Amino acid sequence: MPCSNALAPFVIAALVALGPLPAGAQNNAAPPPAAISHKAKLCQMCHGKKGLPTVKNTPIIAGQHESSLLIALQEYRNGERTDDLMGRIAKNLSDDDMKALAGYFSALPWPAYREPADAASITRFQALDAGKKCTSCHREGFVGYANTPRVANQKLDYLIKTLSDFRDNKRPNVPRMTALVRNFSAEDIAAMAHYLAGL
Secondary structure, three states: OOOOOOHHHHHHHHHHHEEEEEEEOOOOOOOOOOOHHHHHHHHHHHHHHOOOOOOOOOOOOOOOOHHHHHHHHHHHOOOOOOOOHHHHHHHHHHHHHHHHHHHHHHHHHOOOOOOOHHHHHHHHHHHHHOOHHHHHHHHHHHHOOEEOOOOOOHHHHHHHHHHHHOOOOOOOOOHHHHHHHHHOHHHHHHHEEEEHHHH
């Protein structure tokens, strides 16, 4: 759940101090439980008040699988997955906080987001022959399951960054993903990201 490092000082200060947030920072969907209300609102500052992220390279987490969200938070806290802001945020979350946040965001509806893929991207993705390997974990339709995140209709910029990080071994927490995209070109990654975002 990476978020722009430019927001780091404000978000971290607010998380630690538990001070008031600006008006309108709450999700217009079901409000979060009181125990995590402030922390959930902080998440929404990057991940979006209505489920659509407002910061570049930030994933959709509304409607994502609960176990997948929980694992991401745990990996940020223990350093298996790195992001300056998310790492510092996760270190300030208890196990109960993480479970409650994962449960809250997973229960929200996935937002209406789609970046239609052009024919060239679809053709290039199909030529990569990665579909069967991807769906063995991400399931048919790339909707994910339990510990494996949904990637269908995920944000395009986030998909490109994440696939590039896997390829370049900047995100070594999922070796099978690194192995899958190790030899992908930038054009291959863009085609796969456009395909997934456009499902």
